[in-house]
Amino acid sequence: xxxGREAYAKLCRRLTLMTRIxxxxxxxxxxxxxxxxRLSAADYSKFSHATPKHQAAxxxxxxxxxxxxxxxxxxxxxxxxxxxxxxxxxxxxQFFKGAKPPICSVCHSKTSPRDDVRFAFRNxxxxxxxxxxxxxxxxxxxxxxxxxxxxxxxxxxxxICHESRTPTFKAAPKNHASCFNCHWKSxxxxxxxxxxxxxxxxxxxxxxxxxxxxxxxxxxxxGGEKKQHIAECTTCHINITKAASLRGxxxxxxITACTECHNKDGLRQDxxxxxxxxxxNRAFVCVYCHETSVGSLDPPGSHYRIAERPPLKRKDIK
Ligand code: HEC
Ligand code: HEC
Ligand code: HEC
Ligand code: HEC
Ligand code: HEC
Ligand code: HEC
Ligand code: HEC
Ligand code: HEC
Ligand code: HEC
Numbered sequence: 001x002x003x004g005r006e007a008y009a010k011l012c013r014r015l016t017l018m019t020r021i022x023x024x025x026x027x028x029x030x031x032x033x034x035x036x037x038r039l040s041a042a043d044y045s046k047f048s049h050a051t052p053k054h055q056a057a058x059x060x061x062x063x064x065x066x067x068x069x070x071x072x073x074x075x076x077x078x079x080x081x082x083x084x085x086x087x088x089x090x091x092x093x094q095f096f097k098g099a100k101p102p103i104c105s106v107c108h109s110k111t112s113p114r115d116d117v118r119f120a121f122r123n124x125x126x127x128x129x130x131x132x133x134x135x136x137x138x139x140x141x142x143x144x145x146x147x148x149x150x151x152x153x154x155x156x157x158x159x160i161c162h163e164s165r166t167p168t169f170k171a172a173p174k175n176h177a178s179c180f181n182c183h184w185k186s187x188x189x190x191x192x193x194x195x196x197x198x199x200x201x202x203x204x205x206x207x208x209x210x211x212x213x214x215x216x217x218x219x220x221x222x223g224g225e226k227k228q229h230i231a232e233c234t235t236c237h238i239n240i241t242k243a244a245s246l247r248g249x250x251x252x253x254x255i256t257a258c259t260e261c262h263n264k265d266g267l268r269q270d271x272x273x274x275x276x277x278x279x280x281n282r283a284f285v286c287v288y289c290h291e292t293s294v295g296s297l298d299p300p301g302s303h304y305r306i307a308e309r310p311p312l313k314r315k316d317i318k
Contacts, residue, residue, distance in 0.1 A: 044094050045102040048129070049129050049130075049200055058192070059192040061086040062082055063083075063192070064191040065077055065078065065191075066080035075177070075181070076184070076191075077175075078121075078191070078194075081106075081121055128205055128207055130199060131201045131246070132198065132199075133199055134197070134246055135243070135244050136249075137241060137244050138244075143158075164221065167221040168219045169209070169220065172210075183196075213251070214253075215253070215289045216291045217290065217291070223261075235257065236257040237252065237253060238254065239252050256302075270288045271288075271307060274288060275299060275303065279317060282315075282317040283314075286299070298314055299311075
């Protein structure tokens with residue numbers, strides 16, 4: 001009896017082992033059938049920084065300044081793609097695949113063993129993978145020291161980074177010209193530390209020229225014949241010098257920055273006039289400062305406070 005039970009147990013163990021091996025080989029087969037082709041079918045014409053093996057230190061691939069930077073930039077810059085060395089250690093098979101390996105088109109506009117023409121760097125046709133890190137607060141003192149060095153009109157320090165894109169809109173930095181005179185070899189983040197300024201975005205995105213506005217009618221270089229809107233930037237952007245990050249940063253201009261001129265007794269009454277128009281017609285749209293999408297909403301409390309009136313909702317007006 002005892003022996004029999006032993007043998008039975010042995011058989012059981014072998015059976016379980018066999019099923020385990022079987023399950024294992026099944027999983028392996030399934031993996032080979034379903035998963036492996038997907039891995040090897042990666043699209044080698046598009047490079048992603050999010051791929052785990054591509055997350056080595058930035059300067060294993062990007063080595064500033066790039067060769068021939070003088071051709072495209074007035075200062076030492078990262079003006080070109082990484083060299084072949086940065087890839088072949090892992091991608092030998094993809095580099096020597098067929099007559100026109102797809103991987104070449106990550107950088108080259110023409111694929112041939114003799115042609116080295118490349119897309120512009122950064123390729124305008126591809127989405128961006130990084131957000132910028134820029135703490136306005138930490139730069140106030142250093143930028144102020146540039147006061148008289150940079151421009152004759154001195155006090156608009158912000159313009160070293162935010163030039164006029166049009167009379168209405170201010171631009172934001174598009175390249176390293178506004179960073180690298182300070183951040184090169186010694187001031188962190190140094191040029192080779194791309195990661196100090198570029199942070200991998202959750203998903204690739206298309207760069208927009210400007211953030212979405214609330215006061216879309218405002219013209220930076222406007223304000224009548226005397227161009228009264230031209231003033232020290234921080235008189236309107238009052239919180240920017242305290243901003244530690246760009247995440248969620250908005251132009252953030254309070255209406256009090258406007259109403260000393262646009263809503264003053266004896267002067268203009270642009271806001272009060274529009275508030276009164278709503279009293280008479282609750283469907284009235286305020287278009288002096290806003291686009292219809294904003295001007296047809298309820299005026300916020302900030303607007304009624306300026307006019308020294310209690311806040312009202314359109315639906316409560318008869
Ligand atoms: C394995 C090599 C490799 C590494 C490591 C690498 N890059 Fe790149 N990077 C590339 C290639 C190739 C391109 C050009 C393809 C493209 O534009 O996506 C590129 C393009 C870029 C661009 C321009 C395109 C864009 O998305 O704005 C930026 C910025 C950039 N890299 C920043 C970084 C930063 C920051 C790091 C470190 C966190 C880094 N790279 C690490 C290979 C690499
Ligand atoms: C440390 C190894 C390593 C290095 C270095 C490396 N890659 Fe990759 N790359 C991989 C791995 C792993 C994958 C995932 C797919 C695969 O197994 O081929 C991949 C995938 C890719 C893909 C497919 C899309 C993607 O990003 O997942 C492209 C394109 C690519 N690499 C281009 C490059 C280029 C160009 C360089 C050099 C600038 C480079 N790689 C450097 C390991 C590496
Ligand atoms: C990560 C970007 C990148 C990829 C991918 C890439 N190249 Fe290049 N290639 C470069 C750069 C940068 C140079 C310039 C190197 C220099 O001048 O030192 C170059 C130079 C060349 C040259 C000129 C001769 C030489 O070797 O310097 C040829 C030819 C060339 N590449 C062909 C190819 C082909 C074919 C492929 C695909 C198998 C390929 N490249 C993939 C970036 C790339
Ligand atoms: C050294 C460069 C630099 C300086 C100097 C600088 N900024 Fe910026 N600022 C930036 C960058 C980079 C962004 C982010 C732009 C983006 O998101 O595209 C930004 C964003 C902004 C924004 C938010 C709108 C937007 O485009 O996202 C405002 C408003 C702004 N800055 C105002 C100012 C003002 C006012 C000053 C002067 C006190 C100033 N900045 C100084 C680099 C700078
Ligand atoms: C009289 C007030 C005022 C002054 C002075 C002012 N701005 Fe603005 N700025 C605004 C308003 C209003 C907006 C739009 C805000 C909104 O609608 O959300 C704006 C938007 C911006 C934006 C976002 C891009 C755009 O144009 O929509 C940037 C960047 C900016 N300002 C930078 C500056 C800089 C740099 C200066 C100084 C040279 C400056 N501003 C001076 C009121 C002002
Ligand atoms: C006039 C010189 C100057 C310019 C121009 C400048 N920076 Fe800076 N930056 C500094 C200094 C100095 C510090 C250190 C400030 C501190 O720690 O108080 C700094 C700090 C930083 C930090 C924070 C580093 C940390 O450890 O927290 C980032 C990120 C940064 N700069 C990004 C940028 C970017 C992006 C640009 C261009 C859009 C730029 N800077 C332009 C001088 C400059
Ligand atoms: C001191 C901050 C800082 C460092 C360090 C830095 N960048 Fe940038 N970079 C910026 C800013 C700011 C922009 C302009 C905003 C944008 O385009 O996203 C920019 C733009 C770029 C562009 C587009 C430029 C153009 O002319 O189209 C490329 C490509 C780029 N960076 C690559 C890199 C790479 C690669 C590294 C590391 C070798 C690096 N950057 C290091 C701040 C920095
Ligand atoms: C002189 C210019 C001016 C006039 C006139 C004006 N606004 Fe505004 N409005 C602003 C400014 C600046 C802001 C941003 C600061 C704030 O919220 O108070 C704003 C903010 C708003 C917002 C909040 C939008 C958001 O996304 O946070 C609404 C809604 C709005 N206004 C509706 C109105 C209505 C309705 C009227 C007509 C009675 C009106 N505004 C008249 C300048 C104006
Ligand atoms: C220093 C005074 C002053 C300040 C502050 C001011 N404005 Fe003006 N603004 C004017 C004058 C003067 C005009 C010309 C009015 C006219 O000719 O009818 C004007 C005109 C405008 C116009 C009509 C288009 C144009 O530019 O001619 C809009 C819209 C406007 N302002 C919005 C604003 C907003 C929004 C703010 C606050 C962020 C603001 N203004 C702050 C003085 C000012």
